[in-house]
Amino acid sequence: MNEMTTIDAAQEDWADNDRAKRRLPRKRVLWLLLIIAVLALAWWILRGSSAPAAPPPMPVVTVATPLQREVTEWDDYIGRFEPSKSVELRPRVSGEITAVLFQDGAFVRKGQPLFRIDPRPYTAALAEAQAGVATAKSDLALARSDLARANRLVDSDAVAQNEVDSLKARVRAAEAALTAANARVRSRRLDVEFTTIRAPMSGRVSDRRVDPGNQVAAGNGSAATLLTTINAFDPIYFSFDGSEGVFLKAKRSGADRGTQVDIKLQDENSYRWHGKLDFTDNGLDARSGTIRARALVRNPDNFLTPGMFGNMRLASGGKVNAMLVPDTAVQTDQTRKLLLVVDKEGTVSAKPVTLGPVVNGLRIIRSGLKADDRVVIEGTQMAMPGSKVKARRDRITMPQPAKTPASVSDIPAGEATITR
Incomplete structure (x- = not known):
């Protein structure tokens, strides 16, 4: 009985060993297949990375030719209103005041x-x-x-x-x-x-x-x-000081007595008060290098009051045909002002220009630009001199007049106006 049990156990061990020997080749095959798959994946990745990368898309910029308009350039001054006449009232005989026949400030x-x-x-x-x-x-x-x-x-x-x-x-x-x-x-x-x-x-x-x-x-x-004192309000004077350079510019442009001036108050965004240049002093102040001048302004409703400050503009160069571009298109290179232009082949180049004043958000270009130059007005950060770009044509238009600013500090100082 014991011998039969021993024989059965030996047969079972032999069967187990035989099954283990049959499973061993399968595992080796699986490991071999896994290694082959990993090597194939690595070869595919290495082959893909060695292929040349596709070129980046060409940057797209917006270009436009300069806007040409007839403008009037102005010089700005800050001044103060003064009475055209002023009297200190004093008695010509001595005695006792028996009556005052007016209301204060009337x-x-x-x-x-x-x-x-x-x-x-x-x-x-x-x-x-x-x-x-x-x-x-x-x-x-x-x-x-x-x-x-x-x-x-x-x-x-x-x-x-x-x-x-x-x-x-x-x-x-x-x-x-x-x-x-x-x-x-x-x-x-x-x-x-x-x-x-x-x-x-x-x-x-x-x-x-x-x-x-x-x-x-x-x-x-x-x-x-x-x-008491009495001040004449209509007409009223507007007195201001101008530098020697501005004085020379005005003289060369023909500004003289009778030239029209436009004035706005500190809380106004338009030049609603008008007058004429009335007086220019006979010499410049040797210490400050400025010259005193005065304009005569009509004040029929007595709104303007002596002591008020105002911003005045005086036509300095007459009407000129100017080229205008958006002020945002102007680039700065140290001390130079540049505009980026694109030729017919799409190559970007930089042109040094001489700037004039800003009118309605557009910058006047005095020199350095041609009427048919295609100026980059949008996408200047993507356009580098010497690089190639894809140019999209557009046109520069005159912005609509701005609404009344929320505060006096938001009012832009105009230096030129469009005449047509």
Whole structure:
């Protein structure tokens, strides 16, 4: 029984060994197939990487010829409004202020009463002067009567000639005294008139410096009491300073007295105020190198006020036919300004140019560019001088006027305008 068990166990071991020997070739085949697959994959990858890479696509840029327009170039100035006339109102006679006849800050007309000084002392002085005239007239009448009697007695030698001469001198003295008395009357009458202080011109009056009940003193210049001031608003002056270079440019372009100027205030985005160049000083300031000038501006509604600042433009070069490109197309190379242009073969090149002012977002090109040059206006970052690009044609158009800026700091400073 034990022998049979041993034989069965041996047979099972032999069967297991036989199965293991049959499985061993299969594993080797599988490993061999796996190695072959890995080598094939590696060969395919290496073969693919050694193939030449496809060339990158040619960059596409937008080109356009310069926009040609007739423009007017301007020089910009900053200045301040000043009254065309200004008066300090001071009394011509001394006395007590009895009435103020205007409202502070009101507009007054020429000849309008503004202050009244107590006239009674001057009325009394006028009456006294008039009495002096009556006395002088009486003395003159008596002197003439005595002279007439003496002339009648001269023929009969009843009166000496020297007495007649004395009577003639007396008549002349009485006539002079009457003239002096009349002059005193006119002077006293003026003093009475001066007790009512009137506006010497039309304009806007400041506040009163003296209230009723105060004594004011007459005098010459600043010695007299200041009552108030009056400024003329229409027309009004706009005063500004210009550099020597700008002055020379304006002179060479023919800007002279009568040249139109345009002005805008700090909160405005358009030049709505217009005037004419009225005055240019007779010399430049040696310290600052600037020259003072002035424009006369109409101000019918009295909106403009002395002391306001404004931006003024003055035509400096007249109307010129200019070439314009978008300001974003201008490139900078150290100190040079460049434009990228594309020829017919698609080759990019750089052209040094001379820039002018900006008008509505377009830059005026003074020199260095031809009318038929194809300027890169979009895609400048992809266009390198000497490289090839694919050019897409477009055209430059004048931008629409910008809307009112949100703040004063957003207002662009215009240096040129399109005239057509």
